[in-house]
Amino acid sequence: MLADQQFLRIPGPSPIPPSVHLAMGNTMIGHRDVEAKSLIEQLRPRLKPIFGTKEEVLILTGSGTAALEMAVVNAVEPGDEVLILVTGSFGDRFAKICQAYGINVHRLDMAWGEAIDTRIVETYLQQNPTLKAVFATYCETSTGVLNPVKELANVVRHHSEALFIVDGVSCVGAVPVQMDNWGIDILVTGSQKAFMLPAGLAFAAASARAWKRIEENNTPRFYLDMKKYRDNINNNTTPFTPALSLLFGLKQVLQLLEKEGLENVFARHKLMMQMTRSAFKAHHINLLTTDESASPTVTAVKPTDFQVEELRKTLKNEFHLSIAGGQQQLKGKIFRIGHMGYCSPADVLQTISIIEMALIRIGKPLELGKGVEAAQKTYLS
Amino acid sequence: MLADQQFLRIPGPSPIPPSVHLAMGNTMIGHRDVEAKSLIEQLRPRLKPIFGTKEEVLILTGSGTAALEMAVVNAVEPGDEVLILVTGSFGDRFAKICQAYGINVHRLDMAWGEAIDTRIVETYLQQNPTLKAVFATYCETSTGVLNPVKELANVVRHHSEALFIVDGVSCVGAVPVQMDNWGIDILVTGSQKAFMLPAGLAFAAASARAWKRIEENNTPRFYLDMKKYRDNINNNTTPFTPALSLLFGLKQVLQLLEKEGLENVFARHKLMMQMTRSAFKAHHINLLTTDESASPTVTAVKPTDFQVEELRKTLKNEFHLSIAGGQQQLKGKIFRIGHMGYCSPADVLQTISIIEMALIRIGKPLELGKGVEAAQKTYLS
Numbered sequence: 001m002l003a004d005q006q007f008l009r010i011p012g013p014s015p016i017p018p019s020v021h022l023a024m025g026n027t028m029i030g031h032r033d034v035e036a037k038s039l040i041e042q043l044r045p046r047l048k049p050i051f052g053t054k055e056e057v058l059i060l061t062g063s064g065t066a067a068l069e070m071a072v073v074n075a076v077e078p079g080d081e082v083l084i085l086v087t088g089s090f091g092d093r094f095a096k097i098c099q100a101y102g103i104n105v106h107r108l109d110m111a112w113g114e115a116i117d118t119r120i121v122e123t124y125l126q127q128n129p130t131l132k133a134v135f136a137t138y139c140e141t142s143t144g145v146l147n148p149v150k151e152l153a154n155v156v157r158h159h160s161e162a163l164f165i166v167d168g169v170s171c172v173g174a175v176p177v178q179m180d181n182w183g184i185d186i187l188v189t190g191s192q193k194a195f196m197l198p199a200g201l202a203f204a205a206a207s208a209r210a211w212k213r214i215e216e217n218n219t220p221r222f223y224l225d226m227k228k229y230r231d232n233i234n235n236n237t238t239p240f241t242p243a244l245s246l247l248f249g250l251k252q253v254l255q256l257l258e259k260e261g262l263e264n265v266f267a268r269h270k271l272m273m274q275m276t277r278s279a280f281k282a283h284h285i286n287l288l289t290t291d292e293s294a295s296p297t298v299t300a301v302k303p304t305d306f307q308v309e310e311l312r313k314t315l316k317n318e319f320h321l322s323i324a325g326g327q328q329q330l331k332g333k334i335f336r337i338g339h340m341g342y343c344s345p346a347d348v349l350q351t352i353s354i355i356e357m358a359l360i361r362i363g364k365p366l367e368l369g370k371g372v373e374a375a376q377k378t379y380l381s
Numbered sequence: 382m383l384a385d386q387q388f389l390r391i392p393g394p395s396p397i398p399p400s401v402h403l404a405m406g407n408t409m410i411g412h413r414d415v416e417a418k419s420l421i422e423q424l425r426p427r428l429k430p431i432f433g434t435k436e437e438v439l440i441l442t443g444s445g446t447a448a449l450e451m452a453v454v455n456a457v458e459p460g461d462e463v464l465i466l467v468t469g470s471f472g473d474r475f476a477k478i479c480q481a482y483g484i485n486v487h488r489l490d491m492a493w494g495e496a497i498d499t500r501i502v503e504t505y506l507q508q509n510p511t512l513k514a515v516f517a518t519y520c521e522t523s524t525g526v527l528n529p530v531k532e533l534a535n536v537v538r539h540h541s542e543a544l545f546i547v548d549g550v551s552c553v554g555a556v557p558v559q560m561d562n563w564g565i566d567i568l569v570t571g572s573q574k575a576f577m578l579p580a581g582l583a584f585a586a587a588s589a590r591a592w593k594r595i596e597e598n599n600t601p602r603f604y605l606d607m608k609k610y611r612d613n614i615n616n617n618t619t620p621f622t623p624a625l626s627l628l629f630g631l632k633q634v635l636q637l638l639e640k641e642g643l644e645n646v647f648a649r650h651k652l653m654m655q656m657t658r659s660a661f662k663a664h665h666i667n668l669l670t671t672d673e674s675a676s677p678t679v680t681a682v683k684p685t686d687f688q689v690e691e692l693r694k695t696l697k698n699e700f701h702l703s704i705a706g707g708q709q710q711l712k713g714k715i716f717r718i719g720h721m722g723y724c725s726p727a728d729v730l731q732t733i734s735i736i737e738m739a740l741i742r743i744g745k746p747l748e749l750g751k752g753v754e755a756a757q758k759t760y761l762s
Contacts, residue, residue, distance in 0.1 A: 010411045013625060024626065025402045028579065030391045030703045061581055062443045062604065063621035069604045078601070101601040192622055198409065200442055200581045200624030220459070220482040223443065223450045223605075240444035241573055243581030243624065244394060245405065322411045 007321040009351050011141045011170055011298035012193040014341035016249075020196055023252035024245045031244060037236040039247055044233065046254045049262060051187055051205045052178035058229040060202045061243045064169040064190030067202035069097050070224040071135075071165050071186045074206075074214045078102035080132040083124065083162070085116045085152070088142035089327045090167055094135040101219065106131065112330055113300065115293035116147045118155050125159040133163040133185075139171035142327045144300035144336060145293050146171065153183040163210055169193060172203075173257065174269040174297045174340050185210040191246060194269075194297060196253050196341040200243045204229075269296035271379065272339040272348045278378045279352040279371030283359075288334050297340035300326075306364045308335045314358045321354050345379050388702040390732050392522045392551055392679035393574040395722035397630075401577055404633035405626045412625060418617040420628055425614065427635045430643060432568055432586045433559035439610040441583045442624045445550040445571030448583035450478050451605040452516075452546050452567045455587075455595045459483035461513040464505065464543070466497045466533070469523035470708045471548055475516040482600065487512065493711055494681065496674035497528045499536050506540040514544040514566075520552035523708045525681035525717060526674050527552065534564040544591055550574060553584075554638065555650040555678045555721050566591040572627060575650075575678060577634050577722040581624045585610075650677035652760065653720040653729045659759045660733040660752030669715050678721035681707075687745045689716045695739045702735050726760050 008015050016024075029035040040059070047057035060067055072094070076082055081104040084095040098105045108124060110116055116136060125131065134156050138149050149166055156164040163185040168177060172187065173194030179187050185207045192199035206214060206226065214226050222228075228239040257265055273296040280287055280301055288300035303311075308325060309332055315321040326334040339348055352371045359366050389396050397405075410416040421440070428438035441448055453475070457463055462485045465476045479486045489505060491497055497517060506512065515537050519530050530547055537545040544566040549558060553568065554575030560568050566588045573580035587595060587607065595607050603609075609620040638646055654677040661668055661682055669681035684692075689706060690713055696702040705717040720729055733752045740747050 006408055006410065006416075008409055008411060010414075013409050013412060013622060016409050016626075021406045025406060027387055028389055028394050028397050029387065030389060030705075031394060031580070032705075033391075033697075033703055035387075062447065063623070065621040066443065066447075066604045097603045100603045100606075190622070192625075198624055198626035199412070199622040200627065222478045222481045223447045225481075240446040241394060241571070241580040242444065243579055243627075244573075245397075245579035245626070246581065246624075316414075322414055324411075324413075 001318065001320055005320055007351065007354070009338050010322050010324040011336055011338035011340065013199055014193055014196060014338060014343065016198065017196055017256060017342045019256070020249045020252045024249040026245070026248040029244065031241045032237065036244065039251060040233065040238070041236040043247065043250060043254065046258070047203065050173050050257070053180050053205050055205045055207065056230060056233050057203050057205045058226060058233060059238060059242060060204065060229065061200060061240065062202050063199055064202055065093065066224065067188035067190060067204050068094060068167055070204055070226060071188050072097045072101060072103070073219045073221045073224055074217060074226040075163050075165055075186055075210060076103055076133050077217055077219050079104060081106060081128070081130050082133045082135060083108065083128070083131050085121065085134065085136045086110065087114065087116055087137060087145050087147060088112050088140040090141055090169070091137045094137070094167065113143045113145065113288040115145050116152060118148060118151045121152060122155045122159055125156065129160070131160060131162040133165055134160065135165045136167070138166050138168040138177070139175070139295040139297055141170040141298060142330065143288055144295050144298045145289050146175065146295035149177070149184065150182045157183045163213060170340070171295060171297050174265065176266055179205060180207070191250070194340050195250070196256070197246055197249050201246045201250065268344070269340060271345055272296065272343060273299060275345060275348045275375035275378045276337055276339055276352070278374040282370045282374035283366060298336055298338050300334045300336045302334045306359065306362055308332055310362045311335060311358055314361050315354065318361065319354045319358060321351065349375055382699065382701055386701055388732065388735070390719050391703050391705040392717055392719035392721065394580055395574055395577060395719060395724065397579065398577055398637060398723045400637070401630045401633045405630040407626070407629040410625065412622045413618065417625065420632060421614065421617040421619070424628065424631060424635065427639070428584065431554050431638070434561050434586050436586045436588065437611060437614050438584050438586045439607060439614060440619060440623060441585065441610065442581060442621065443583050444580055445583055446474065447605065448569035448571060448585050449475060449548055451585055451607060452569050453478045453482060453484070454600045454602045454605055455598060455607040456544050456546055456567055456591060457484055457514050458598055458600050460485060462487060462509070462511050463514045463516060464489065464509070464512050466502065466515065466517045467491065468495065468497055468518060468526050468528060469493050469521035471522055471550070472518045475518070475548065494524045494526065494669040496526045497533060499529060499532045502533060503536045503540055506537065510541070512541055512543040514546055515541065516546045517548070519547050519549045519558070520556070520676040520678055522551040522679060523711065524669055525676050525679045526670050527556065527676035530558070530565065531563045538564045544594060551721070552676060552678050555646065557647055560586060561588070572631070575721050576631070577637070578627055578630050582627045582631065649725070650721060652726055653677065653724060654680060656726060656729045656756035656759045657718055657720055657733070659755040663751045663755035664747060679717055679719050681715045681717045683715045687740065687743055689713055691743045692716060692739055695742050696735065699742065700735045700739060702732065730756055
């Protein structure tokens with residue numbers, strides 16, 4: 001292998017396109033100068049289609065978790081009852097944030113690797129009419145599940161007055177989302193996944209009825225106060241000095257997404273998911289999720305006859321390929337391959353071919369090329 | 382002038398050195414991978430001398446205000462009495478954050494442009510023994526004042542049990558600070574000033590007695606919980622995905638600072654301040670602050686016979702030079718020149734020579750070159 005070449009196939013941070021790297025090298029500007037205002041003015045309308053909303057998409061400087069917390073402290077108050085739909089460690093994070101703020105948390109935990117069952121949610125909502133908000137994770141990064149957010153939004157709207165709040169960190173920009181049409185009240189995401197940027201920016205949008213709650217909400221907050229961000233973005237600025245180099249990059253990211261076309265971006269991610277899954281199926285290596293609940297951005301593999309951490313170590317040390325392991329209860333039991341953002345079907349073929357070689361290295365009997373062949377056929381079909 | 386050349390002489394964001402731009406273009410890495418751990422391990426000991434502390438300097442992804450809020454929500458609780466020493470808009474921001482959290486705020490407001498009077502603070506502390514914390518701004522960006530933080534720390538230690546919390550955003554890295562020796566309990570700063578990086582990272586360190594309070598503090602917090610950052614940095618990682626491209630840049634920034642030597646960095650900033658001040662004195666244009674209270678990073682000028690905003694407009698439009706105006710009560714009354722981070726005495730000469738030409742353009746009678754001459758003499762003396 002080539003010493004200076006690293007393959008980043010974890011479910012975020014994802015690789016940065018060369019043109020985005022270059023854009024981030026733009027000369028620094030004053031955050032209150034006309035150049036910054038012009039930049040934000042250009043970004044605003046172009047973020048909306050990615051969220052599927054006519055509302056403003058607020059730009060926050062922080063990690064994805066800052067955006068999750070922003071949703072919590074703006075939408076609900078201490079003592080409020082909320083329902084958290086937990087399908088893995090990021091659903092669990094929503095619960096931890098709510099608990100830190102003294103919010104009365106109801107949890108519905110699915111088995112890790114399974115998607116949220118909308119019928120269970122429907123029943124729960126009918127039995128608990130006092131819920132103020134329902135929190136869900138669109139793509140659960142820890143399991144590779146894409147939850148049925150459209151159906152969930154529908155269920156929440158029909159059986160509850162609760163706000164429906166969605167963590168879209170590891171998929172928005174790679175999968176369809178129609179915030180307004182589906183009825184999502186708050187949707188947040190981060191920059192280091194399908195947005196093809198380094199971590200450091202987060203995004204949040206809220207529905208009209210969410211804004212009403214936000215305005216009435218007395219939870220103490222300052223840096224994460226969504227009202228401040230809205231009032232400022234209406235003047236093409238931010239309440240606090242933003243991560244400008246990432247904003248320069250974001251402009252280029254939007255150009256790339258628009259040039260490819262969002263529908264094509266979504267189709268590419270779906271294809272990469274199908275190629276990845278077909279490869280492991282060809283080798284009879286178990287996948288954690290069903291085809292129906294699989295995310296286009298990350299695939300979790302649950303092998304039975306080789307050690308996950310041994311594979312990861314060989315991939316990293318000999319082949320410079322980073323994939324993720326399991327988190328919490330899945331630690332040592334699964335590995336996760338990110339195929340999002342600046343990643344193509346060709347990259348998937350490369351990833352699979354490297355993994356096949358690494359499996360041979362760690363002593364797993366395997367027909368080399370069989371997974372690649374399956375992925376190629378998936379591509380060509 | 383050259384169309385593609387912009388001069389950024391506002392008090393932050395400051396210009397990015399070319400080698401730091403290049404470093405930020407490093408290939409993206411996994412935030413839990415060995416490369417990220419190795420990077421953070423290298424950064425940790427090298428941040429400490431800049432803060433003058435043996436404690437860990439925590440790395441947060443966010444704007445400077447996120448670090449101010451981090452200090453507030455970790456050090457004090459709702460209902461606690463705190464004293465805010467306000468010398469301008471950033472002292473005022475500390476007060477606003479505390480008020481948002483239901484903290485009982487005592488304010489001592491100085492006239493904008495004046496430094497904190499330690500004798501007033503001493504008297505106030507003696508009369509108010511129940512204060513839990515005293516907040517001060519080291520460099521008040523809005524006025525160009527450098528507050529006597531060393532003396533204030535001494536006064537707080539001798540007359541109070543309060544924690545002494547300092548906003549160092551627009552000067553740490555450009556001026557001496559001995560957090561441990563002076564007795565500062567929490568010191569925070571941001572990346573876009575003397576750290577020569579884009580905004581997006583913030584830093585915070587706490588004394589042993591501050592950590593005791595932080596551990597006992599029940600204020601709801603999650604993203605800004607200092608305990609999470611400390612527990613993680615001890616394992617060379619961060620609780621949430623960090624702004625990795627800025628961390629790549631930070632490594633290069635530390636190399637630049639170490640190569641120049643911190644004492645030389647501090648001397649350079651002091652010299653740039655003296656050069657800037659001597660230039661305006663030569664033209665008999667008023668400075669907002671006294672020599673004794675002037676900050677080495679930003680100079681505020683308060684002219685009486687020309688319009689500040691007319692000057693700024695001409696500087697920006699004809700000469701591509703950005704300087705800052707006044708904030709709040711000083712809007713339209715002062716202009717502020719940043720001389721921090723990637724800025725040299727030669728840049729100061731250029732800035733002054735451009736300002737002289739712009740003053741002629743807006744009709745102020747002026748002896749061209751006289752300010753430059755004064756600055757040159759200051760440099761040579």
